[in-house]
Amino acid sequence: MSLSFIVLAFISKFIAAFFIYQKYFMNNSIIGMSMISRGEVELIFAEMGRVNGALPNDIYAMLIFVIIITTIIPPFLLKNYFKVECV
Secondary structure: HHHHHHHHHHHHHHHHHHHHOOOOOHHHHHHHHHHHOOOHHHHHHHHHHHOOOOHHHHHHHHHHHHHHHHHHHHHHHHHHHHHHHEE
């Protein structure tokens, strides 16, 4: 279930960037990769759900894992993307 949430987070945030009109395709991909790591907002909402009883502890733990992964991976994707573009 965690893996499906991670994939869904990456795909949905990347696709959402293409609804922004940009002259160049590369700008949309950079925006999409940058939008993936929104961990601070996700942490706040996950904690509010746990405190109010809307999220059980096992789902909360899974969401924390997903937030950590989606916060760590995008900087490496962007670094690799700009390394390829600048060469």
